[in-house]
Amino acid sequence: MENLTTKKIVIIDDEIDWCLLMKSHLSKWSYNVHCFHSLQDAFPAIFDIKPDILFLDNNLPDGTGWDKAAELMEKIPGIQLNLISAFRSHLPQLPSKKSARLWEKPISIKDLDAYLSAR
Secondary structure, eight states: OOOOOOOEEEEEOSOHHHHHHHHHHHHHTTOEEEEESSHHHHTTHHHHHOOSEEEEESEETTEEGGGGHHHHHHHSTTOEEEEEESSOOOOOOOOTTOOEEEEESSOOHHHHHHHHHTO
8 A cells, every 4th residue: 555644534433343443444554543432532632633534423322423524624624524324314514615425334445445545
């Protein structure tokens, strides 16, 4: 895998094993990866980290992650938002001219690697 400049990725997902697998894989791409398993754990730390890329699960133990999407995009300019869910959902309302990628679980490593190669 090509060596990337160190970028920061935050994963907010309550599936601990999935987070560990993602962290291991993303670290091979030279990303600095931070995992949180609830909204309470992620906030306000995410604003200190200022990630380049965010993987945000929808159904979390303490709320709906996607409800925080617009706030995160407003407070962290340039963030690449990736919404993830095991169940197809409607996309949240995002700030104008902002976009997010929707990933349906399980996420294909081949698709993930293609996404990372484009960064």
